[in-house]
Amino acid sequence: MSVSMPQWVDRATPNLSKRVKDIRLIVLHHTGGRLPGCLNWLTSKKSRVSADFIVSQTGLIYKLNPQLNLYYTWHAGVSLWKRLLEVVRGVNKISIGIEEEHVPGDAWPAAQVAATAHLCAWLIDRDPRDQLDLAQHPIQSHRAVAYPPGRKTDPENFPWANFSRQVRALLGVK
Secondary structure: OOOOOOOOEEOOOOOEEEOOOOOOEEEEEEOOOOHHHHHHHHOOHHHOOOOOEEEOOOOOEEEOOOOOOOEEEOOOOOEEEEEOOEEEEOHHHHEEEEEEOOOOOOOOOHHHHHHHHHHHHHHHHHOOOOOOOHHHOOEEEHHHHEOOOOOOOOOOOOOHHHHHHHHHHHHOOO
């Protein structure tokens, strides 16, 4: 099964570093604010933060990293990820960061969850080295990778079970 490439709007961020390690993780975030301001902030050199994608509440996707395999964005901050015997400090180097337009307390719109699931399934499906293996839980919350634990709480109240079902269905996995 092949997942179709999602449609997106290109809006490049200047806040990138050269990628030297394979992508092994997708990190989901929430913006904590509304799209126009957050999009401007993540594409401003002055902010010194970024993400690879932003998904709006309507499901519109913005791609901020023009070359995912060549550059990584600055989205996870001080972070740590453990997988089997591997420990990675500085998760940005091995991950794709997806910001979702969301203010804590808001509902998660179905269109946004579906667009994020489609984007994640496409990223997993296109992975040439199978580093993004569903069995290895390649999609994590910012909360799960932020260090020290408890430093971040996003994405708050995200519908993980529904989202996971959608990703698995798109990939043809039970």
